């Protein structure tokens with residue numbers, strides 16, 4: 001590879017400003033942003049103060065006053081592609097006050113959201129600021145979107161930004177530091193459908209079953225029928241993606257991180273009846289029983305047809321159904337063999353010594369909003385293992401590796417895609 005002094009200066013800066021990067025993350029972790037309740041102004045101010053000091057353009061764009069999204073954009077010195085950096089500011093509520101400590105000990109940085117995802121969002125903020133410093137030598141355009149509402153679905157965060165500032169935040173490619181683990185890059189995730197299914201009946205005395213049907217029995221029938229029809233139905237994936245997800249290395253990496261069986265789950269629809277409620281007394285026929293169900297639907301299974309199947313089973317059993325719209329959306333997919341995927345894998349391999357594999361997520365992320373618009377979005381972030389736990393943390397080494405991969409991949413993407 002030809003030597004590139006601009007890139008080498010970035011690599012140098014990762015060394016010289018490592019302490020500054022750690023200080024930024026610790027301050028970010030000390031800034032409260034639990035969602036619920038969802039007031040993220042303190043943490044958003046922390047980002048704003050850093051960007052002010054760095055002289056990088058930014059502003060608040062808020063759907064609600066207590067949920068400021070930090071948005072910034074700058075143009076490089078010549079034309080090229082438009083890369084968007086995305087991360088969320090809000091975090092799960094901590095168990096107690098120590099969740100806001102930002103403590104640093106034994107090579108680790110502790111705090112609620114360290115893994116999910118203040119380390120990843122910090123990487124986005126620093127990437128944006130540090131590339132702004134060399135913007136004259138950079139082609140294309142870079143946009144930062146640090147959003148305040150992801151943990152409760154993104155309606156006032158990423159989705160709102162894409163609705164109100166579409167031209168500024170859509171871009172050509174999106175990079176996100178949600179916790180993935182350093183050994184994989186996430187390029188797809190499942191969709192979900194949630195329902196509340198209810199069966200009603202006159203009810204009555206348990207000894208008089210000829211006078212009323214029993215809603216508990218009918219819900220049991222519905223659960224077993226949906227389970228038989230939907231659970232572990234394999235998705236029909238594009239051939240190259242099926243191949244990527246079933247290499248021995250992919251299966252081993254996936255199951256090491258998420259448990260034995262995860263490799264099949266990633267490529268299949270799953271059905272979970274999570275809450276069943278019915279009946280008041282053992283010798284009574286209940287007048288009502290309900291079940292809340294959660295279906296996870298991978299790309300490669302017809303999202304609308306799953307709905308038809310649920311309705312069909314409910315109708316047959318004379319049950320009412322309600323679709324929970326806030327938790328019902330299709331899966332999403334980005335090209336796992338794109339220029340950006342190769343760039344991320346190259347930089348991660350250089351940073352960690354191991355080439356990460358392309359992988360599917362089990363949970364949801366804001367990257368879906370870009371992928372639904374055919375803008376490829378990729379996740380590369382720290383280990384998800386401690387997220388939401390009392391000891392949530394990142395190691396300094398993995399945080400600095402994530403920062404390195406985001407900074408250099410952003411630079412490489414803008415530089416290499418402009419040359420094409």
Ligand SMILES: [Zn+2]
Nearest residue numbers: 088116117178
């Ligand atoms: Zn997250």
